[in-house]
Amino acid sequence: MRRIPAAMILAATATATATMLAGCSSGSTSADGGAGSASPSATTTSSGSASASTSPSASSSAACPLSVSDAWVKAADSGMSAAFGVVRNTSDAEVSITAAASPVSTMTQLHQTTMVDGSATMSEVSQLAVPASGDLTLAPGGNHIMFMGLTSPVQAGEDVPITLTCAGGGTIAFTAQARSYDGANESYEASTPAGM
Template sequence: MRTAATLGPRRRPVALMSFVAAATAMVFGVAGCGSSDPAPGADLSPAATTAAEVVTVRDPWVKAADKGMTAAFGTLVNSSRADVTVVSASTSVSPMELHEMTMKDGKMVMQPKAGGIVIKANSEHVLQPGGDHLMLMNVASPVKAGDELTFTLTFADGKSVQFSAIAKPFTGAGESYDPGHPSMSPGMSMSPST
């Protein structure tokens, strides 16, 4: 008489194994045909998401001003896994530039930010008085405290996002404009209260 130890591996009926194989193939076959699958050749990299889909502006505000220059501030939040670059900003009340503060001849001056404003992956970039900011070069009419302005940020990928900012009074960080910048018209100066 043979014992269980001498019988060798237990064999499953062929019909059961065929059923399991067919069911597995059907499940994987259906899953592969789902409409949520990317198209062949689709870019699945983190950069495939546009900057406008991943950047938000937190706590935006603009400095109230009767004339001349003023600036918009806030925190740019990038929720993607890739760096994003803001290349320009615009609003209906003034031409705009992206600016930074830097040391020049022993004093802090503001100048256009070469290469745009880079927001690192999964990070924030603060726009603030005395630092990077969105510069309104010559407001067409007074921007009074409580006014709401709409801004558009344009990214290196050509996409854009809009945000609104409320104007408020601000005494400033004592900045001065770099008079050597070509966008400065003769006689234009930066108010120390900007």
């Protein structure tokens, strides 16, 4: 199993975040987009330091009291992909995820999937809420993290670094293993993100 150096994760996160902020400031609009397996993870605290971990979930600082388990990414040769898993809130207050970043794509968005005229349609949202002391399931056909403009193929078995940002500014970094999956082919609706 390949490990990603902490410096690469931090650099990729900074680049992806800058790209997302530039996209937001330019007035551009965009849209959204099963079972998982545990994978090794990296942990990043709100101070920005990172360390490798072999636990099946990621953990974070008090500024972002979330952990991620059963994380996986849909393998894809080009275009778009998505990340799934279970996000657990270890605090007694709701926590909102406001952004996601990964070096595998030029743009990363938070998505929900809704039924429109009998078809599943993805749309971007400004945040995903994780209930107090509860879980948010990211799954095909539901809420997920969308990777748009893949920088290279995401191959089955590959570890994909992902960083989530919480409303308070804290972050959590983890890895998700790519796997072959024929589903998650919802249509894409370009629009202004809900809640923005």
